[in-house]
Amino acid sequence: MSAVYLNTISENASRLGMRLQETFSEHTRELAIAKGSSSLYLEPDDKGKNIRKQLDSSSDREKLDAMKRLVALISKGRNVSEYFAQVVKNVASQNLEIRKLVYIYLLRYAEHEPDLALLSINTFQKDLTDSNPLIRAMALRVLSGIKVPMIGSIVVLAIKKCAADMSPYVRKAAALAIPKCYDLDTTHLPALIVIISSLLRDRSPLSIGSVAVAFEAVCPTCLDMLHQQYRRLCRILVDVDEWGQIDLLNLLLRYARTMLPRPTEEEVDVDVKFLLTSAEPLFQSRNPAVVLAVTRVFYYAGPPSYHSRIVQPLVRLLHTSSEVERVVVAYVLAISRTAPNLFSNFYPQFLLRTDDLRQVKQDKIKVLLRLANLDTHQAILREFVDYADDPDDEVVSDAIRAIGKCAHFIPECAQQCLTALLTMIKNHRDAVVSSAVLVLKYLVQAQLSAASSSAFAAVAATPQQSPLTIISHLARRIDDIRHAQAKACVLWLVGQYSASNEPSGGPDGVAEWAPDVLRKSAKGFSTEPSMVKLQIITLAAKLLVLCPTDRTLSLISGYVFSLAKYDLNYDVRDRARMLTSLLSGLGLSGAVTAKDPDQDSRSGVVLRREQVRLVLFDGKVGVVDAEEELASLSRFRSDLNVVLGSLGMITHKPMHGDSALPDWLERGVESSLRDTQDDVPAPPPPTSFSSSAQPTQRSKNLASPVVLMSTGSGSPSAAQWSNLDKFYEDEEEEEDDDGSDREDEEDEEDGGSEDEEEDSDDEEPHGHG
Numbered sequence: 013m014s015a016v017y018l019n020t021i022s023e024n025a026s027r028l029g030m031r032l033q034e035t036f037s038e039h040t041r042e043l044a045i046a047k048g049s050s051s052l053y054l055e056p057d058d059k060g061k062n063i064r065k066q067l068d069s070s071s072d073r074e075k076l077d078a079m080k081r082l083v084a085l086i087s088k089g090r091n092v093s094e095y096f097a098q099v100v101k102n103v104a105s106q107n108l109e110i111r112k113l114v115y116i117y118l119l120r121y122a123e124h125e126p127d128l129a130l131l132s133i134n135t136f137q138k139d140l141t142d143s144n145p146l147i148r149a150m151a152l153r154v155l156s157g158i159k160v161p162m163i164g165s166i167v168v169l170a171i172k173k174c175a176a177d178m179s180p181y182v183r184k185a186a187a188l189a190i191p192k193c194y195d196l197d198t199t200h201l202p203a204l205i206v207i208i209s210s211l212l213r214d215r216s217p218l219s220i221g222s223v224a225v226a227f228e229a230v231c232p233t234c235l236d237m238l239h240q241q242y243r244r245l246c247r248i249l250v251d252v253d254e255w256g257q258i259d260l261l262n263l264l265l266r267y268a269r270t271m272l273p274r275p276t277e278e279e280v281d282v283d284v285k286f287l288l289t290s291a292e293p294l295f296q297s298r299n300p301a302v303v304l305a306v307t308r309v310f311y312y313a314g315p316p317s318y319h320s321r322i323v324q325p326l327v328r329l330l331h332t333s334s335e336v337e338r339v340v341v342a343y344v345l346a347i348s349r350t351a352p353n354l355f356s357n358f359y360p361q362f363l364l365r366t367d368d369l370r371q372v373k374q375d376k377i378k379v380l381l382r383l384a385n386l387d388t389h390q391a392i393l394r395e396f397v398d399y400a401d402d403p404d405d406e407v408v409s410d411a412i413r414a415i416g417k418c419a420h421f422i423p424e425c426a427q428q429c430l431t432a433l434l435t436m437i438k439n440h441r442d443a444v445v446s447s448a449v450l451v452l453k454y455l456v457q458a459q460l461s462a463a464s465s466s467a468f469a470a471v472a473a474t475p476q477q478s479p480l481t482i483i484s485h486l487a488r489r490i491d492d493i494r495h496a497q498a499k500a501c502v503l504w505l506v507g508q509y510s511a512s513n514e515p516s517g518g519p520d521g522v523a524e525w526a527p528d529v530l531r532k533s534a535k536g537f538s539t540e541p542s543m544v545k546l547q548i549i550t551l552a553a554k555l556l557v558l559c560p561t562d563r564t565l566s567l568i569s570g571y572v573f574s575l576a577k578y579d580l581n582y583d584v585r586d587r588a589r590m591l592t593s594l595l596s597g598l599g600l601s602g603a604v605t606a607k608d609p610d611q612d613s614r615s616g617v618v619l620r621r622e623q624v625r626l627v628l629f630d631g632k633v634g635v636v637d638a639e640e641e642l643a644s645l646s647r648f649r650s651d652l653n654v655v656l657g658s659l660g661m662i663t664h665k666p667m668h669g670d671s672a673l674p675d676w677l678e679r680g681v682e683s684s685l686r687d688t689q690d691d692v693p694a695p696p697p698p699t700s701f702s703s704s705a706q707p708t709q710r711s712k713n714l715a716s717p718v719v720l721m722s723t724g725s726g727s728p729s730a731a732q733w734s735n736l737d738k739f740y741e742d743e744e745e746e747e748d749d750d751g752s753d754r755e756d757e758e759d760e761e762d763g764g765s766e767d768e769e770e771d772s773d774d775e776e777p778h779g780h781g
Contacts, residue, residue: 067098072107079113122158145179156189164197180216187222191229221256224263239685246290254299261305274676275315295325300336308656341375348382359383381414405443416451446495453501496541503547507554542581553591
């Protein structure tokens with residue numbers, strides 16, 4: 013028995029192996045995979061001759077194999093237009109698969125071979141009457157894809173015919189062919205508008221999304237065509253295919269903002285509310301693009317009270333994929349510009365992850381900055397400090413700038429921000445140090461400015477973190493700062509705020525650390541970038557004005573001006589010449605002006621010391637503040653004027669094709685323009701009073717006590733009967749009583765039921781009549 017059992021198993025295994033081998037061979041033959049090498053690539057003449065031979069063969073299998081090879085080569089970017097003549101011969105093949113591949117080929121190369129493509133137009137026109145709707149749709153698709161202007165009229169007639177087809181799939185193909193025909197020849201616009209008008213009345217949800225695409229491409233400003241269709245389009249919105257819902261939502265949004273009155277918290281137009289109500293179920297769509305399109309509708313068409321409904325759907329999309337997350341974060345960033353409180357409770361969803369893209373990290377930092385408030389700023393600030401250790405220097409820069417903005421917008425955390433920034437100055441990374449210096453310069457300037465808020469100054473101006481203390485810390489680390497802009501910022505701060513009102517070890521009127529900064533900078537003047545050289549020259553001039561009698565300062569300044577006079581950069585030379593002329597009337601003890609032999613021969617106004625000090629210290633304070641503010645906010649202003657759904661919102665650059673939404677009308681057009689027969693409520697069914705429908709006396713007696721909802725103060729309640737036995741006892745008593753006793757009893761129990769009984773008694777004669 014065991015031997016027989018083993019033989020049976022071996023036979024079944026061999027049969028299964030043979031079947032698998034046959035199946036594998038069949039599939040590999042259909043996929044055109046040859047042994048040893050891939051036949052998807054066209055190699056010398058034998059392969060080319062083989063394809064031609066197969067296309068001319070009488071076997072559908074060989075033709076199908078050749079067409080699969082050609083389509084595969086097209087997908088690889090190969091040019092196979094040389095087989096156009098052989099492919100066109102198979103356009104009328106009875107095999108549906110062959111015809112599909114032929115249509116794909118013709119769509120690709122019909123423009124390159126217009127003369128040969130025109131030979132197959134008759135076949136396409138014949139296919140428009142085929143019994144198979146798939147063939148009719150494909151024929152129209154190929155016919156509209158042949159970019160030959162001379163067949164424009166034929167294409168219009170074909171579209172008009174397919175627009176009235178019984179199959180919604182064919183009508184969808186007709187709608188998609190309209191933009192192609194319009195691009196081919198714009199003179200057919202009137203006829204195409206008529207076709208679009210007829211397609212807008214289509215009741216099938218399958219084709220209406222493509223009609224919206226055609227409308228936007230051909231006649232986007234003819235929104236008056238949608239008056240009678242607006243409410244119907246809102247009703248069928250949930251039944252349209254996913255990508256059609258996106259185009260239809262955008263079209264309805266444009267119509268609403270153009271034709272309907274602006275919604276307010278006090279009043280929302282009925283049609284606007286109908287659009288929002290119809291679109292709200294699409295928040296549950298599995299397609300993220302649909303959810304974003306509904307978000308766009310609610311944000312731009314709904315009042316602020318409706319905006320809270322977009323929060324949960326957007327947060328849900330954050331965990332879909334990295335690509336979707338990037339778009340959703342851009343949406344949240346744009347929305348938080350006007351309504352930051354919407355996402356304040358969801359700030360943990362926007363914390364950075366290690367595997368996030370750079371753009372996503374930068375956008376998340378902007379979002380967190382806008383979500384920071386009195387309740388969340390501590391946690392968000394700790395996140396910003398941690399992000400300063402990110403490997404990407406641009407992310408580090410954005411995080412440190414965000415710390416500075418937190419200190420500016422939320423004065424309660426200014427001290428914590430300054431502590432973190434002063435700690436970062438000691439970091440070994442140049443990106444961290446330079447970014448911290450730039451932000452500290454901005455904060456110090458804002459703290460010392462007369463326009464700075466008193467709250468910020470009160471919180472931040474502690475003895476350890478006073479502006480002059482911060483500047484002194486920066487000045488001591490001037491040699492460790494390698495970033496040109498950061499070093500220039502420190503030099504500007506030293507020169508601008510180096511005046512000291514307290515006795516110190518330095519020259520009179522100058523902080524003790526200011527001359528030493530000039531000395532260190534002068535030693536490496538020739539190797540510094542031009543930006544730093546300009547600030548070194550300016551620092552020397554300011555120190556000379558503050559302390560014109562100090563010989564050491566005069567000698568160091570003279571050395572700096574001498575180097576600057578012969579510098580290769582003309583900006584540095586011009587700055588040195590200007591400052592030398594400005595200081596010429598101060599009577600300095602050094603050699604700053606003695607090196608210029610033409611100074612005595614110059615004519616012009618000579619400024620006094622107070623005037624020169626005013627020019628150097630106060631001449632450009634406001635301009636410098638504005639420039640620094642712009643520089644600090646430059647990374648955060650790229651989304652101020654973006655529109656949700658535009659590509660520029662993602663790239664932070666103006667993109668071709670992005671357009672602004674139309675503004676609301678003050679009052680909108682007449683609502684009666686959108687009234688249709690579908691909006692008229694159906695009349696209630698007539699009530700029959702025939703004798704056959706007259707209730708019996710028992711039914712009338714039962715109708716009164718089973719009322720469960722109170723209609724008046726004297727109506728009976730369910731507590732009247734404690735159980736079913738009591739209910740039936742009362743019912744039997746009512747049947748035994750005469751009419752007068754019944755009326756008296758009903759008057760005692762319920763006055764409202766008495767009126768109802770009288771009405772029924774009045775109706776009895778009519779029923780018998």
